[in-house]
Amino acid sequence: MKNRATGLGVGLRPHMKTAKCLEVGKIASMEDFGPVTVSTLAETAYFAAAGCKDITLAVGITPHKLAPLADLQRRYSVEINLLCDNLEVARAVGNAAQALRTAFSIFIEIDCGGGRGGLDAKSSQLVALAQMIGNSDALSLAGVLTHAGQSYRVGTFADIVLVAEAERSAATTAAERLRDAGIAVPIVSVGSTPTTLAAQSLAGVDEIRPGVYMFFDLDQFCLGVCDLEDIAMTVLATVIGHNPRSKRLLLDAGSLALSKDQSAGNRCEGFGYGLVFSIDGERRIEGAIVDDVHQEHGFVAGPGNFDDLTAAFPIGSRVRILPNHACMTAAPYDRYHIVRTDDQRVIDIWSKVRGW
Amino acid sequence: MKNRATGLGVGLRPHMKTAKCLEVGKIASMEDFGPVTVSTLAETAYFAAAGCKDITLAVGITPHKLAPLADLQRRYSVEINLLCDNLEVARAVGNAAQALRTAFSIFIEIDCGGGRGGLDAKSSQLVALAQMIGNSDALSLAGVLTHAGQSYRVGTFADIVLVAEAERSAATTAAERLRDAGIAVPIVSVGSTPTTLAAQSLAGVDEIRPGVYMFFDLDQFCLGVCDLEDIAMTVLATVIGHNPRSKRLLLDAGSLALSKDQSAGNRCEGFGYGLVFSIDGERRIEGAIVDDVHQEHGFVAGPGNFDDLTAAFPIGSRVRILPNHACMTAAPYDRYHIVRTDDQRVIDIWSKVRGW
Numbered sequence: 001m002k003n004r005a006t007g008l009g010v011g012l013r014p015h016m017k018t019a020k021c022l023e024v025g026k027i028a029s030m031e032d033f034g035p036v037t038v039s040t041l042a043e044t045a046y047f048a049a050a051g052c053k054d055i056t057l058a059v060g061i062t063p064h065k066l067a068p069l070a071d072l073q074r075r076y077s078v079e080i081n082l083l084c085d086n087l088e089v090a091r092a093v094g095n096a097a098q099a100l101r102t103a104f105s106i107f108i109e110i111d112c113g114g115g116r117g118g119l120d121a122k123s124s125q126l127v128a129l130a131q132m133i134g135n136s137d138a139l140s141l142a143g144v145l146t147h148a149g150q151s152y153r154v155g156t157f158a159d160i161v162l163v164a165e166a167e168r169s170a171a172t173t174a175a176e177r178l179r180d181a182g183i184a185v186p187i188v189s190v191g192s193t194p195t196t197l198a199a200q201s202l203a204g205v206d207e208i209r210p211g212v213y214m215f216f217d218l219d220q221f222c223l224g225v226c227d228l229e230d231i232a233m234t235v236l237a238t239v240i241g242h243n244p245r246s247k248r249l250l251l252d253a254g255s256l257a258l259s260k261d262q263s264a265g266n267r268c269e270g271f272g273y274g275l276v277f278s279i280d281g282e283r284r285i286e287g288a289i290v291d292d293v294h295q296e297h298g299f300v301a302g303p304g305n306f307d308d309l310t311a312a313f314p315i316g317s318r319v320r321i322l323p324n325h326a327c328m329t330a331a332p333y334d335r336y337h338i339v340r341t342d343d344q345r346v347i348d349i350w351s352k353v354r355g356w
Numbered sequence: 357m358k359n360r361a362t363g364l365g366v367g368l369r370p371h372m373k374t375a376k377c378l379e380v381g382k383i384a385s386m387e388d389f390g391p392v393t394v395s396t397l398a399e400t401a402y403f404a405a406a407g408c409k410d411i412t413l414a415v416g417i418t419p420h421k422l423a424p425l426a427d428l429q430r431r432y433s434v435e436i437n438l439l440c441d442n443l444e445v446a447r448a449v450g451n452a453a454q455a456l457r458t459a460f461s462i463f464i465e466i467d468c469g470g471g472r473g474g475l476d477a478k479s480s481q482l483v484a485l486a487q488m489i490g491n492s493d494a495l496s497l498a499g500v501l502t503h504a505g506q507s508y509r510v511g512t513f514a515d516i517v518l519v520a521e522a523e524r525s526a527a528t529t530a531a532e533r534l535r536d537a538g539i540a541v542p543i544v545s546v547g548s549t550p551t552t553l554a555a556q557s558l559a560g561v562d563e564i565r566p567g568v569y570m571f572f573d574l575d576q577f578c579l580g581v582c583d584l585e586d587i588a589m590t591v592l593a594t595v596i597g598h599n600p601r602s603k604r605l606l607l608d609a610g611s612l613a614l615s616k617d618q619s620a621g622n623r624c625e626g627f628g629y630g631l632v633f634s635i636d637g638e639r640r641i642e643g644a645i646v647d648d649v650h651q652e653h654g655f656v657a658g659p660g661n662f663d664d665l666t667a668a669f670p671i672g673s674r675v676r677i678l679p680n681h682a683c684m685t686a687a688p689y690d691r692y693h694i695v696r697t698d699d700q701r702v703i704d705i706w707s708k709v710r711g712w
Contacts, residue, residue: 016652046408059608059652062595062672085597091673115602116653149650238612240416241441246471251417256687257712294505295373295683296395297472315445316418327651330362330613331690334711355690356613 001196001213002030007176008131008202013037013056013189015211018327021336021352022050027214028214037209040229041068046353048076057079057188058145058209059115060109062089063096070100079087081142085109085119087129094136107189108178112144112170113163114149121173127181134183142172143187151194155223155267165193172204179336197225217326218264218271233330236322236337237298247306249313251290251298251321256322258293274321276300276313278343284312288320357569358386359550360584364558367392369412371567373652374683377708378406384570393565397424402709404432412437414501414565416465418445419452426458437498441465441475443485450492459494459581463501463545464534468526469519470505477529482483483537490539500530500574507550511623513580520551528560553581573622573626573682589675589686590633590676592693593654595669605669607646607654607677614649614677615684625656630677632656632669636700639678640668646677 005012014028015037016109025047026032026277035054037042045068052077057069061082069080071230082104084090090106097104101294107130111118119126131137136244148167151160165182167190175185191208194214213235216226237253255273263273272289298321313319330336338348361368370384373395381403382388391410394400401424402415409432413425425436432590438460440446446462451462462483467474489495504523507516523546529542544580544675547564549572558564571589572582593609609628620627626647643659654677658665669675679685686692687710 060606062594062596063606064594065670065681092672111601114602114653115599116650117597117599117606120601193655224408232398238420241473243467243471243473245467245476248471250473252418255617255684260609260684294472295687299472315442316448317589328611330614331651332711346371356689 001028001210004196005030005208008199010202011035011207012220013207013209014214015039015058015209016043018183018211018330019214020330021350022045022047025042025050025052027300035207037211040356042353042355044069045072045244048080048182050083050256054081056107056145056209057081058083059145060085061093063092064102065179066093066096066100069104070097070102071339079105081105081107083107083109083117083145084129084133087101087125090129090136090139090272091131094132094139097138097314099238103140105140105142107134107142107187108133108174110144110146110170110174112146112148112167113340114147115333116147116149118146119174121177122168126177127183129174130178130183141183141185143185143189144171145189147190148192148195151192151236152219152223152263153201153266158166160223160225161199161200162195167191167195168199168202168205175204190200193220194223194225203310212326214245215326215330218268218275218322218324221266222268222271228322231322233336234322235274235329236279237321238320239315239317239319242310242315244306246299247301249300249309251300251319252296253321253338254295254297255293256295256332258290258298258323259325260293261325261328261339264324271324272301274323275322277322279318279320281341287311288292360552361386361564362575364555364564365432366522366558366561367391367563369563369565370570371395371414371565372399372403374567374685374686374710375570376402376710377706378403378541379706380570381408386534391495393567396712397421398711400425400436400711401428404428404436408435410437411435412463412654413502414439414503416441417449419448422449422452422456422460423446425460426453426456429458435461437461437463439463439465439501439683440485440489441473442479446485446488446495450488450495453494459496461496461498462487463491463498464530466500466502466530468502468504468523469504472503473640474502474503475530476532477526481619482530482533483539486534486537486539490540490702491534497541498526498541499545499562500534500539501545501674502527503546504548504551508579508619509577513554514580515579516550517555517556520555523547524552524555524561531560549576550579550581568682571682571686573685574624574631574680578620578624578627584678587678589682589692590678591630591673591685592635593644593677594616595673595675598666600662600673602655603657605665607656608652610651610653611649611675612651612688613652614646614679615681616649617681617684620680622625627680628657630679633670633676635674635676636698640660
């Protein structure tokens with residue numbers, strides 16, 4: 001992704017909401033530690049305490065969250081950039097920041113078609129919002145920012161190319177309108193993993209904010225933006241039972257350990273709640289999937305004979321599950337075990353942040 | 357549930373996998389602290405450290421998990437009951453327990469139709485397994501245990517009545533077969549919240565293990581086993597945006613804060629990822645639901661005019677989301693805020709266990 005950003009002529013502000021981990025962030029960052037993107041107060045505090053000096057909290061802000069952020073800015077000399085798409089909220093945020101005797105830099109969020117946060121790039125409120133931010137003693141305009149969340153919901157790589165252009169176009173259109181009104185727009189920020197990898201041009205864009213590429217997952221594989229071999233995070237589980245009546249292996253990893261996300265299933269048939277690999281990273285039974293989950297149980301089905309499945313995976317043996325959606329699967333864990341691929345040795349343990 | 361157990365003439369061994377919380381467990385328990393059920397090593401350690409002396413770890417055991425359990429038994433004088441449905445595993449567990457200089461009591465798990473763990477009640481291996489457990493120096497037979505996981509997947513309350521009888525019948529059939537072979541079966545254990553509440557008889561059963569009733573949720577409401585007013589756990593979220601293009605309110609609670617579980621949707625239409633109540637527990641807009649989730653964003657749709665929705669829930673206002681599935685929603689949180697219903701004051705904070 002660093003090469004991709006360099007090739008596209010843009011900066012990289014990796015989104016840490018997937019990995020939530022200092023060591024992963026240092027690998028992802030252009031510098032040690034360059035700018036990052038986060039999505040919770042807990043992640044903001046974690047990366048500020050780790051020494052990151054430039055953090056974008058990329059979820060629309062409300063004034064009641066400013067006190068802990070002001071505290072972080074003071075304690076760690078970090079600059080925290082916030083998102084806003086609303087005049088009244090911007091006024092309240094400016095007043096609250098002033099009362100807290102701090103200042104925040106604000107990205108105006110643009111909706112490029114996902115219908116989540118953000119003004120339409122052509123909104124009549126865009127210029128007024130930028131002016132209000134510029135006129136506040138406690139706020140400054142960081143730029144415009146958009147995220148094409150819809151890139152995860154399209155059908156093919158060709159569709160992502162179109163979404164990437166819509167994302168670029170929305171952000172640059174908004175920036176041009178502000179510049180035409182005489183307002184400086186320091187940063188035009190876009191990005192998701194699929195759109196960053198599919199974009200044919202990022203003309204007019206200053207930085208990208210992909211995140212899931214650090215691990216990839218089955219959903220990204222089904223979108224056509226990675227290979228199965230690129231998926232870097234797996235869930236280690238133990239075979240705890242063989243049920244000949246349901247013809248299922250049972251794992252001690254269920255809906256909490258794997259998540260109930262089935263996004264890959266929108267495009268690829270038959271991935272269930274994850275693909276089953278043996279512990280050495282081999283796919284011992286082609287087509288073996290976690291086809292059902294209870295809270296702490298995973299049910300594994302294979303395409304062929306049940307005896308083949310049980311022979312390949314005896315009770316007590318361990319398997320690796322490739323996840324549908326790395327963000328959802330990684331989130332509840334406290335740490336990653338870093339495994340050397342040639343001999344499966346755990347060579348390090350990296351802690352991570354979780355919760356809110 | 358205490359009254360229900362008393363009325364049915366059975367003991368109550370509440371399943372703590374939903375609440376994962378000491379204070380909730382004390383309320384649920386017949387005594388302070390009576391027997392409990394758990395589903396992870398982390399929950400076992402948490403309740404052992406809290407002083408619980410009789411814990412059933414109700415997920416099929418494998419030998420590599422015995423060392424931490426042996427340590428808990430020694431340190432806290434707790435008896436940990438394990439599940440097994442396989443001769444080879446029972447032999448390996450007995451050998452491992454002996455090597456660890458400890459002993460475990462073992463429930464033989466019976467599959468009553470869910471196709472998860474357990475032998476068929478009529479399995480030819482049942483008696484041999486009980487004999488192997490009885491003959492091991494390090495194991496003793498606690499009894500037979502089954503769980504009708506399929507009770508969450510049926511259509512109506514009448515269906516649950518049938519599942520409850522299948523659950524009872526499987527467990528008591530297995531117990532009778534063992535007793536006919538001259539083997540003592542101290543405990544016949546069954547239960548889920550739906551089957552416990554629907555069962556017409558629990559003749560021959562000694563204990564029940566329901567869990568989700570401590571909170572209830574929309575799925576249980578749709579199953580017909582609780583009212584909306586009975587749902588005791590909600591997720592507090594803030595309205596962080598209004599998007600007039602998608603006609604959605606945005607919340608700072610998404611797929612991680614609410615979970616992606618949509619089990620209630622199997623029976624009730626239109627509950628999405630949760631029902632939206634105002635902070636005082638009122639349902640300000642009938643039919644307002646979280647109809648989509650991203651990682652840290654919830655999208656709220658209402659049945660009527662978007663202006664009514666935004667007027668009821670201005671940006672910065674807070675809402676309570678009633679969850680689809682309490683087990684999935686509560687799991688990643690570190691604590692509960694205990695709220696007095698009459699004035700919405702937080703009167704206590706209860707920590708909980710999470711992870712594995």
